[in-house]
Amino acid sequence: MNHQDLPNFLGTKETLSSQTRRLVDANSMTLQFPTLSEAQKRDLHETALRIVSPGKGILAADESVGSMAKRLAQVGVENTEENRRQFRQILFSADDRINSCIGGVIFFHETLYQHSDNGVSFVKMIRDRGVMIGVKVDKGVVPLPGTCGETTTQGLDGLSERCAQYKKDGAVFAKWRCVLKISESNPSKLAITENANVMARYSSICQQHGIVPVIEPEILPDGDHDLKRCQYVTEKVLAAVYKAMSDHHVYLEGTLLKPNMVTAGHSCPTKYSPEEVAMATVTAMRRTVPPAVAGIAFLSGGQSEEEASVHLNAINNCPLPKPWILTFSFGRALQASALRAWRGHHENQKAATEQFIKRAEVNSLACQGKYNAGDNHGDAGQRVYGSCYAY
Amino acid sequence: MRCQSVTPSHDAIALAPPAYLALCPLRHLLAATMTHQYPALTPEQKKELQEIAQRIVAPGKGILAADESTGSMAKRLSPIGVENTEENRRRYRQLLFTADQRIDSCIGGVIFFHETLYQKTDDGVPFAKLIKDRGIVVGIKVDKGVVPLAGTNGETTTQGLDGLSERCAQYKKDGADFAKWRCVLKISETTPSELAIFENANVLARYASICQQNGIVPIVEPEILPDGDHDLKRCQYVSEKVLAAVYKALSDHHVYLEGTLLKPNMVTPGHSCPTKFSNQEIAMATVTALRRTVPPAVTGVTFLSGGQSEEEASVNLNAINTCPLLKPWALTFSYGRALQASALNAWKGELNNEKAATEEFIKRAEANGLAALGKYVSSGSGSAASQSLYVANHAY
Numbered sequence: 066m067n068h069q070d071l072p073n074f075l076g077t078k079e080t081l082s083s084q085t086r087r088l089v090d091a092n093s094m095t096l097q098f099p100t101l102s103e104a105q106k107r108d109l110h111e112t113a114l115r116i117v118s119p120g121k122g123i124l125a126a127d128e129s130v131g132s133m134a135k136r137l138a139q140v141g142v143e144n145t146e147e148n149r150r151q152f153r154q155i156l157f158s159a160d161d162r163i164n165s166c167i168g169g170v171i172f173f174h175e176t177l178y179q180h181s182d183n184g185v186s187f188v189k190m191i192r193d194r195g196v197m198i199g200v201k202v203d204k205g206v207v208p209l210p211g212t213c214g215e216t217t218t219q220g221l222d223g224l225s226e227r228c229a230q231y232k233k234d235g236a237v238f239a240k241w242r243c244v245l246k247i248s249e250s251n252p253s254k255l256a257i258t259e260n261a262n263v264m265a266r267y268s269s270i271c272q273q274h275g276i277v278p279v280i281e282p283e284i285l286p287d288g289d290h291d292l293k294r295c296q297y298v299t300e301k302v303l304a305a306v307y308k309a310m311s312d313h314h315v316y317l318e319g320t321l322l323k324p325n326m327v328t329a330g331h332s333c334p335t336k337y338s339p340e341e342v343a344m345a346t347v348t349a350m351r352r353t354v355p356p357a358v359a360g361i362a363f364l365s366g367g368q369s370e371e372e373a374s375v376h377l378n379a380i381n382n383c384p385l386p387k388p389w390i391l392t393f394s395f396g397r398a399l400q401a402s403a404l405r406a407w408r409g410h411h412e413n414q415k416a417a418t419e420q421f422i423k424r425a426e427v428n429s430l431a432c433q434g435k436y437n438a439g440d441n442h443g444d445a446g447q448r449v450y451g452s453c454y455a456y
Numbered sequence: 457m458r459c460q461s462v463t464p465s466h467d468a469i470a471l472a473p474p475a476y477l478a479l480c481p482l483r484h485l486l487a488a489t490m491t492h493q494y495p496a497l498t499p500e501q502k503k504e505l506q507e508i509a510q511r512i513v514a515p516g517k518g519i520l521a522a523d524e525s526t527g528s529m530a531k532r533l534s535p536i537g538v539e540n541t542e543e544n545r546r547r548y549r550q551l552l553f554t555a556d557q558r559i560d561s562c563i564g565g566v567i568f569f570h571e572t573l574y575q576k577t578d579d580g581v582p583f584a585k586l587i588k589d590r591g592i593v594v595g596i597k598v599d600k601g602v603v604p605l606a607g608t609n610g611e612t613t614t615q616g617l618d619g620l621s622e623r624c625a626q627y628k629k630d631g632a633d634f635a636k637w638r639c640v641l642k643i644s645e646t647t648p649s650e651l652a653i654f655e656n657a658n659v660l661a662r663y664a665s666i667c668q669q670n671g672i673v674p675i676v677e678p679e680i681l682p683d684g685d686h687d688l689k690r691c692q693y694v695s696e697k698v699l700a701a702v703y704k705a706l707s708d709h710h711v712y713l714e715g716t717l718l719k720p721n722m723v724t725p726g727h728s729c730p731t732k733f734s735n736q737e738i739a740m741a742t743v744t745a746l747r748r749t750v751p752p753a754v755t756g757v758t759f760l761s762g763g764q765s766e767e768e769a770s771v772n773l774n775a776i777n778t779c780p781l782l783k784p785w786a787l788t789f790s791y792g793r794a795l796q797a798s799a800l801n802a803w804k805g806e807l808n809n810e811k812a813a814t815e816e817f818i819k820r821a822e823a824n825g826l827a828a829l830g831k832y833v834s835s836g837s838g839s840a841a842s843q844s845l846y847v848a849n850h851a852y
Contacts, residue, residue, distance in 0.1 A: 097693040297493040304707035311700035317748050351753040352713050356784050357744070388752050388784040453714075454499040454506070 100314045101272060109319025110359065112237050113277045116197045117321065117360035120429045121168030122393035123279075125364075126153055126400070127201035127240060129173060136400075142409035150179045155407060155417045156400065157181070157190050162422050166429035169197035171240050171279070171394070177231070188235040199238040199279065200231050202267070206244055215256040218243045221266055228274035238277040240323065240394075241267045245284045247298050247330065252284070261305040265313035272316055279362070279394065281323040282306050286366050288330035292337050296327045296345045296456060303353035317357040323394045324350075326363050326376055340450045343379035347387060348456040360390035365398035370424050371438070373398035374431045381434030384450055392432040399424045496710045497668060505715025506755060508633045508673045512593050512717065513756030516825045517564030518789035519675075521760075522549055522796075523597035523636060525569055532796075538805035546575045551803065551810045552796070553577075553586055555818050562825025565593040567636050567675075567790070573627070584631040595634040595675070596627045598663070602640055611652040613659055614639045620663065624670035634673040636719065636790075637663045641680045643694050643726065648680070657701040661709035668712055675758065675790070677719035678702050682762050684726035688733050692723045692741045699749035713753040719790050720746070722759050722772055739775035743783055756786035761794035766820050767834060769794035770827045777830035788828040795820045 101109070116123065128136060133152075134144040142148050153176050170191050177200055180186050188198055204220035218241065228239065243260040245252040260282060268278035282302050284295065303324065310317060327345040329337055337345075350361060363380075365373040373395060380391050393399075399421060407417035430436040497505070512519065524532060529548075530540040538544050549572050566587050573596055576582050584594050600616035614637065624635065639656035641648040656678060664674035678698050680691065699720065706713065723741040725733055733741075746757060759776070761769040769791060776787050789795075795817060803813035826832040 097690065294493065301707065304704055308700055308704040311697065311749070348753070352751050353707070354751065355748050356750075356752055356782060357747040386752060386784050388782050452499065452503075454503040 100269075101316055101319075105272070105275065106316055106319060108275055109272060109277050109316060112197065112275075113319055113321055113359035116169040116199075116238060116277070117362060117390040117392050118168055119390070120165055120433055122166070122395070122428055122432050123169045123171060123199070123323075123362050124156065124167050124399055124425070125171045125240070125394050125396035126156055126176065127171040127173045127199075128396065129201075129205070130175070136397075136404060137409075140404050140408045142407075146175070148409065149175070151409075151414075152404070152407065153179065153187060154181050155403060155414050156421050157187055159418050159422050159425070161194070163425045164194050164196070166425040167196055168392075169199050169238060171199040171201055171238075172236070173201055177234060177236070192235055197238060198236045199240055200236040201241075202227060202231070202239045202271075203241040209256060209259060212253050212256055213248065213250045215246065215251055215253060216244055217256070217259045217263055221263065221270070224267065224270045225273065228271055228276050232274050232276055236276065238279060238321070239267075239271050240279040240281060242281040242283060242323075245282065245298070245302060247284060247288050247290050247294060252298065252302065257302055257305045258309075261302070261309035262313075264306060265309035265315055268310065268315045268320060269313045272319055277319055277321060278315075279321045279323050280306065280310075281364065283323075283364055283366070284325045286325070286328055286331050289332040289334070290330040291333050291335055292327065292329045292341060292345050293456075295325075295329060296349050299324065299327050299349045300352050303349065307353060307355060317355055318359055320358060322354060322358055322361045323364055324361065325366055326368075326380070328366070328368075328376075331367060338449070339375050339379035340383075342376050343383040344385070344450050344453065345456055346376075346380055347383040347385050347391075348453065350387070350389070350391075351385060354389065356388040358389055360392060362392050362394035365393070365395045368398055370398045370401050370427075374424070374427045374436055375438045377428060378431035378434055378436040378438070381432060385453060390432075393428045395424075395428065399428065496665070497712055497715075501668070501671065502712055502715060504671055505668055505673055505712060508593060509715055509717055509755035512565040512595075512634060512673070513758065513786035513788050514564055515786070516829050517562055518791070518824055518828050519565045519567060519595070519758050520552065520563050520795055520821070521567045521636070521790050521792035522552060522572065523567040523569045523595075524792065525597075525601070526571070532800060533805075536800055536804045538803075542571065544805065545571070547810075548800075548803065549575065549583060550577055551814045552799065552817055553583055555814050555821070557590075558818050559821045560590055560592070562821045562828075563592055564788075565595050565634060567595040567597055567634075568632070569597055573630060573632070582631075588631050593634055594632045595636055596632040597637075598623060598627070598635045598667075599637040605652060605655060608649050608652055609644070609646045611642065611647055611649060612640055613652070613655045617659065617662055617666070620666045621670060624667055624672050628671050632672065634675060634717070635663075635667050636675040636677060638677040638679060638719075641678065641694070641698060643680060643684050643686050643690060648694060648698065653698055653701045654705075657698070657705035658709075660702060661705035661711060664706060664711045664716060665709045668715055673715055673717065674711075675717045675719045676702060676706070677760065679719075679760055679762070680721050682721070682724055682727050685728040685730070686726040687729050687731055688723065688725045688737060688741050691721075691725060692745050695720065695723050695742075695745045696748050699745065703749060703751060713751055714755055716754060718750060718754055718757045718785075719760055720757065721762055722764075722776070724762070724764075724772075727763060735771050735775040736779075738772050739779040740781075742772075742776055743779045743781050743787075746785075747781060747783070750785065752784040754785050756788060758788050758790035761789070761791045764794055766794045766797050766823075770820070770823045770832055771834050773824060774827035774830055774832040774834075777828060786828075789824045791820075791824065795824065 137144045206216035209215045271278040402420035403417045406420045599614045602612035605611045667674035798816035799813045802816045
């Protein structure tokens with residue numbers, strides 16, 4: 066990029082000589098070198114808003130080949146490329162009812178180049194209905210030596226070229242997942258800073274190519290820690306993430322956050338209501354996520370389909386002010402029933418698609434705070450959120 | 457948009473004591489971990505802090521910064537020919553604090569200098585009591601001024617941490633519920649440096665942490681001076697970097713954000729910048745910078761006026777509040793000169809001028825109260841209000 070040519074914020078151009086003069090002052094941290102033009106920023110921001118427009122969320126259909134093996138094994142289906150294609154087809158051939166519920170679909174690389182039975186590319190099928198195309202770009206977790214089983218995520222090599230290619234092939238957003246664990250010794254300072262840093266590098270590269278980065282610092286629900294511990298860890302992790310984003314000059318209005326909800330660990334003996342989960346989650350977000358971030362699309366982690374929807378609904382009804390969109394980016398929580406209904410049988414395809422549409426519609430209501438889950442949690446009107454000072 | 461204090465219809469749900477708080481003898485050996493929570497504040501302490509903060513920045517209200525040090529008061533009093541004695545300083549603050557009930561709806565808090573906290577009216581009423589009794593929150597400047605950072609290009613940090621805990625405890629007994637601490641950064645070819653940003657953010661976080669332990673709401677003031685010829689964009693960029701560092705430090709120091717206020721500079725071009733920018737451009741740059749760095753949990757943002765004239769400061773605050781971007785915190789004023797300049801000019805040390813001087817102050821307080829609601833209509837008022845109050849390389 067030629068610094069000479071980029072207009073700055075107010076449309077005036079900076080001369081090359083003043084640029085040179087400023088480059089000499091190595092000590093200063095606060096000289097601004099153009100990252101994105103106004104047009105690039107506008108594109109990124111508008112794309113982000115379209116993905117999370119009111120009532121919409123993300124279908125995370127980007128399970129790697131290895132992850133698909135686990136999903137398909139559970140329903141007795143062989144993990145072949147054809148079977149993976151068939152299952153994604155079940156999701157992507159859902160009718161227009163999903164147009165108002167799904168703002169974006171995250172693809173795995175393989176799927177981005179697959180076609181329907183009729184030879185229509187999946188990308189075209191999705192894009193033609195106004196749904197944004199995303200692609201998972203990380204290359205999985207790798208160990209951090211000297212830690213207690215912690216990891217960082219690889220995938221930065223050649224990422225710039227890959228993003229350029231994905232953009233040509235129809236993608237407008239990307240996803241990168243980092244993983245942190247809660248235990249007596251984790252997450253460590255290294256794990257927090259290293260993962261925050263690699264997510265900021267990924268984001269920076271994506272934005273250079275007009276790709277909105279979805280930033281996913283997943284804190285696993287494994288363990289017996291309580292709600293408060295998860296909230297505390299989440300706040301520390303997200304504070305580090307946004308400091309790294311600032312350090313790497315990432316344009317926040319053109320990003321989305323995909324965090325875990327704040328929940329107790331799976332083995333925690335105490336049970337918490339959806340309102341408690343919501344209060345802890347929204348409080349953590351309020352303390353760390355700048356309002357400039359276009360939207361927050363929660364991952365479902367190990368939650369069941371219903372649990373995830375009920376929690377998302379409670380989050381959207383939490384009485385604290387929430388200056389970002391709060392929606393879903395669900396994988397299993399959108400697909401589990403569809404998978405079970407399908408079981409690999411051709412004659413089950415329509416029924417399976419129906420199951421997916423049902424969850425999409427439920428989550429569309431939940432991300433607007435309009436989902437009535439029925440008897441499980443008492444009257445829709447009486448939600449006890451409790452005192453915000455306990456969080 | 458503010459955090460509504462949620463008063464539950466049932467008993468507040470207290471979370472069961474977390475299992476991990478049960479004493480684990482080996483935990484202290486796990487030096488690598490960063491993420492065990494040792495609660496800094498009880499729920500009651502948090503509630504008190506947040507409620508104080510909310511009261512200070514209640515809709516239509518802002519802060520009178522009347523905490524000029526003795527040295528700064530010298531600079532205020534000499535241009536109007538008044539000798540800088542303790543009595544004159546007392547008389548001057550008295551004419552501000554005895555303003556009538558019109559200021560009760562526009563002033564949420566007053567920042568005192570130490571000396572002033574223990575002064576009294578002519579009738580023997582302590583200033584702190586006078587202010588507090590009218591429902592205005594009493595604040596106190598607690599820093600001890602800037603000191604140089606060796607090895608930098610004229611940059612500083614701020615001292616005052618020594619014995620701060622004991623001082624806060626005493627101030628709380630003496631009626632103060634909030635405090636203020638000012639750090640200073642400068643924009644130039646070589647500044648602010650990484651060290652200056654990091655060190656000032658860290659000292660602000662230490663100060664904030666200590667205050668909260670003593671029931672005092674910390675106002676966090678990372679002032680970036682308007683000295684220089686840099687443009688609006690440069691100031692915005694620097695502001696974003698500084699504020700990102702501030703909030704990272706506050707997180708690292710376990711500061712309860714809902715019980716804090718931020719006192720930043722507005723984003724403006726440098727004083728010698730040849731380009732002029734409109735109030736709307738200033739507002740947009742300011743709100744954008746805040747949206748990118750200030751978590752919604754922060755109860756309010758109370759801008760400093762820097763070198764702006766009284767009118768400029770009000771018009772800019774108004775533009776900020778009418779900026780179309782979503783702004784989840786209160787956006788109001790914490791003005792010193794921009795509330796007092798006309799009052800000082802009207803007073804000139806004369807007893808006969810006191811009423812008129814107080815009127816000038818009330819006028820600016822009301823103007824800024826409206827500006828904090830986005831309802832201020834500038835009347836293109838008199839010369840005193842429009843005169844720029846910029847003083848080169850200001851330090852008070």
